[in-house]
Amino acid sequence: MKATDDVSIQSNLAMKKKTSGKYIIRQSTLTSRLITILFLFFIGITVWFIFWGIDYKWETFKFETVVKFFSQFFNITAVNGESFMTLLTYLLNTILLGVMATLIGAVISFPLGLLAASNITNKTVSRIINGFSSILRAVPTIVWVLIFVAGYGLSAATAVVGMTFHTVAFFTKSYSESFEEVDEGTIEALRSSGANKMQIIFCAMIPQATTKIISWIAIRSEINFAVAVVIGPAVGVPNTIGSALNAYKSHGMYPELGAGVLMIFLVALITEFVITRIKQKSLV
Amino acid sequence: MSYFAKKRLRAVIAVAIAVVVFVAASYQLNLSWWTIIRDFPRAINAFTRNYLPIDFSQFGRVLATLSSTILTALTGAIVGMFLAFFGALAVSVKTSRAKAVQVLVRFVASVTRNIPEGIWGIILYLCFWYGDFIGFLVMAILSFGFLTRVFSDTIDETGISSIEALEACGASYWQIIFLAVVPETLPALVSWALYAIENNIRSSTIVGMLTGSGIGFLMYVYVGGGLMDAKLLMASIVTITVVIVVVDQISGQIRRVLNR
Numbered sequence: 001m002k003a004t005d006d007v008s009i010q011s012n013l014a015m016k017k018k019t020s021g022k023y024i025i026r027q028s029t030l031t032s033r034l035i036t037i038l039f040l041f042f043i044g045i046t047v048w049f050i051f052w053g054i055d056y057k058w059e060t061f062k063f064e065t066v067v068k069f070f071s072q073f074f075n076i077t078a079v080n081g082e083s084f085m086t087l088l089t090y091l092l093n094t095i096l097l098g099v100m101a102t103l104i105g106a107v108i109s110f111p112l113g114l115l116a117a118s119n120i121t122n123k124t125v126s127r128i129i130n131g132f133s134s135i136l137r138a139v140p141t142i143v144w145v146l147i148f149v150a151g152y153g154l155s156a157a158t159a160v161v162g163m164t165f166h167t168v169a170f171f172t173k174s175y176s177e178s179f180e181e182v183d184e185g186t187i188e189a190l191r192s193s194g195a196n197k198m199q200i201i202f203c204a205m206i207p208q209a210t211t212k213i214i215s216w217i218a219i220r221s222e223i224n225f226a227v228a229v230v231i232g233p234a235v236g237v238p239n240t241i242g243s244a245l246n247a248y249k250s251h252g253m254y255p256e257l258g259a260g261v262l263m264i265f266l267v268a269l270i271t272e273f274v275i276t277r278i279k280q281k282s283l284v
Numbered sequence: 285m286s287y288f289a290k291k292r293l294r295a296v297i298a299v300a301i302a303v304v305v306f307v308a309a310s311y312q313l314n315l316s317w318w319t320i321i322r323d324f325p326r327a328i329n330a331f332t333r334n335y336l337p338i339d340f341s342q343f344g345r346v347l348a349t350l351s352s353t354i355l356t357a358l359t360g361a362i363v364g365m366f367l368a369f370f371g372a373l374a375v376s377v378k379t380s381r382a383k384a385v386q387v388l389v390r391f392v393a394s395v396t397r398n399i400p401e402g403i404w405g406i407i408l409y410l411c412f413w414y415g416d417f418i419g420f421l422v423m424a425i426l427s428f429g430f431l432t433r434v435f436s437d438t439i440d441e442t443g444i445s446s447i448e449a450l451e452a453c454g455a456s457y458w459q460i461i462f463l464a465v466v467p468e469t470l471p472a473l474v475s476w477a478l479y480a481i482e483n484n485i486r487s488s489t490i491v492g493m494l495t496g497s498g499i500g501f502l503m504y505v506y507v508g509g510g511l512m513d514a515k516l517l518m519a520s521i522v523t524i525t526v527v528i529v530v531v532d533q534i535s536g537q538i539r540r541v542l543n544r
Contacts (some may be wrong), residue, residue, distance in 0.1 A: 031541065033540065038538070045359065103302055120320070135529075140490065150514065226400040226401075229403065
């Protein structure tokens, strides 16, 4: 190990000379060239877009409006008890929508994830399921909800079914990855001692992948909460906190809007905290 | 209790909690699973009848709005990346020099990260009215929150030796940053920024629905048109899906090269 390290350092240090005899200290590699090109390209686009591409009518912007809006927005004490309770109920609904989709998705994806794991099934099955799930994953979750509006109308059912579709695709990929990371030696040992597929799955795959799966479920809960908030205003699913906030926006009820945003922030903050703890326990 | 019995007990408790949550949530949300399963074929049927075949007759309009969605996503990520770089310097344990600034930036990043994109859309809509500019602002805010966190994690993970060496030579703060921290973390930073662009294209579609910009707004108009416009809606859905897949593939390839 030591010897190879030395060699690699030396080969890095083997400096090229210019024709004038000076050493070239900074050698460009493929990576550094790629980064430079990307940087210049993206910065060029950004500068162009901000200064010429965007047509924002600055005369419509009034600073007083912003000040007035925020002074009411943070005036949370102006919210009466009744709308506070409504907000809390809607917040609960939103959380439950996210939890539901995560829960159902987590269960449905279990067999799919096993079938997609290339170290336990044959390559064709795994490739088909992976390809299918990557197509499902490319469609944003909101769009899935939009698609089911035709069938179920604007209801919680639409939201749950739509979100579940994307969640299943997400979990199929992450489960199969977790299963594929299971120690090959354990599977080999079980197989050579005559265990069948079911025994391998239940004695090697699942116990070893559990911690990773739990942290994937935690990550997805966070995503699904954000999605459940957004489907209110974007699709119009009733009785969620998002749709309530959208209504407050159009009616100019800014203190209620502020209270709702604060609630969402607190829930997201707690979720993030819990997830960080779970990740520290399992992913590392 | 033996190890296995304990494990089995834990599994049983987890399943029981899941079942209780499931039943309670179904009750609270008024979901009847029987109806949902029974109506599922009908829902698929309604979808195929109303949304298919895809109507590409307004494809020009889709493409015109698509460019603004992609541009807001990209420029937002770039601006967010620059802000997040300095944010991460303030937050990371290795580079922060003032406790107060660290706490402040960490709080700001946490606020920007934990409020979903749609809510930022609503808030900024009330401040700035509508347009591409709002989409750009939301994207920059979201990218800032996300990237500050991952950038500071990246800086935390890099070795401290080069920083110490430069410090011992008497290098100034910015010399240390640009000669030790940046070269060591650059590939990781760029690869996270690309990831942020991928995410932003999804988010900017959603934000567009609320702030009137890009392909999201077009979708919002089609949704408002009800089943009449459903076939046109499908065309924009397919387009944005293809764009997302292509962008993911390109940035995935670039990231693979960078992480090598």
